[in-house]
Amino acid sequence: xxxxxxxxxxxxxxxxxxxxxxxxxxxxxxxxxxxxxxxxxxxxxxxxxxxxxxxxxxxxxxxxxxxxxxxxxxxxxxxxxxxxxxxxxxxxxxxxxxxxxxxxxxxxxxxxxxxxxxxxxxxxxxx
Amino acid sequence: xxxxxxxxxxxxxxxxxxxxxxxxxxxxxxxxxxxxxxxxxxxxxxxxxxxxxxxxxxxxxxxxxxxxxxxxxxxxxxxxxxxxxxxxxxxxxxxxxxxxxxxxxxxxxxx
Numbered sequence: 001x002x003x004x005x006x007x008x009x010x011x012x013x014x015x016x017x018x019x020x021x022x023x024x025x026x027x028x029x030x031x032x033x034x035x036x037x038x039x040x041x042x043x044x045x046x047x048x049x050x051x052x053x054x055x056x057x058x059x060x061x062x063x064x065x066x067x068x069x070x071x072x073x074x075x076x077x078x079x080x081x082x083x084x085x086x087x088x089x090x091x092x093x094x095x096x097x098x099x100x101x102x103x104x105x106x107x108x109x110x111x112x113x114x115x116x117x118x119x120x121x122x123x124x125x126x127x
Numbered sequence: 128x129x130x131x132x133x134x135x136x137x138x139x140x141x142x143x144x145x146x147x148x149x150x151x152x153x154x155x156x157x158x159x160x161x162x163x164x165x166x167x168x169x170x171x172x173x174x175x176x177x178x179x180x181x182x183x184x185x186x187x188x189x190x191x192x193x194x195x196x197x198x199x200x201x202x203x204x205x206x207x208x209x210x211x212x213x214x215x216x217x218x219x220x221x222x223x224x225x226x227x228x229x230x231x232x233x234x235x236x237x238x
Contacts, residue, residue: 058226
């Protein structure tokens with residue numbers, strides 16, 4: 001079965017760039033939308049952005065100026081970079097796949113539900 | 128910006144029925160699908176309702192979803208409450224640019 005695993009530093013200094021990678025195992029990264037979602041301690045879920053396997057992206061407007069999501073289909077991975085981090089970026093970061101339904105979605109958009117999530121990785125922003 | 132508003136918390140007794148609302152800030156909530164996720168402490172979310180009212184395989188039929196266009200709201204109803212239903216529930220939909228938007232989450236206590 002398809003599994004997602006987030007990886008990256010658990011501690012990032014203020015003003016630096018947070019970098020995480022999500023590795024897809026047990027299946028192909030092709031033909032799906034892939035998202036990054038975060039959850040500050042004790043708070044709710046916040047969608048950061050998505051990437052389609054072909055490379056098209058869409059970001060949360062509140063984070064857009066600091067976020068870059070990229071994909072490496074040869075490694076079956078997609079990545080998140082969040083620049084100029086502050087303590088407010090401290091959170092559990094999840095990667096997730098949108099693939100609950102059998103419908104095919106092209107690069108113009110998707111309204112499929114998240115069906116597979118990584119276990120999440122805690123990232124703390126602190127000096 | 129499009130937002131989804133949920134009650135912060137709800138509580139009900141085992142065996143009873145509870146409904147969690149999710150109200151859209153603008154436009155018609157019926158214009159885009161609403162998904163519902165359950166999150167237990169320390170775990171990633173899982174889908175309990177997709178496409179407004181569809182249940183993924185493995186989700187009991189005690190869970191149901193609906194849309195009320197008159198109040199611009201979606202609702203998640205859980206009947207025959209069990210202690211295992213105690214969790215946080217999040218609605219999620221889309222803005223006009225296909226960006227995903229989560230509600231603030233509702234903590235369900237089954238007491």
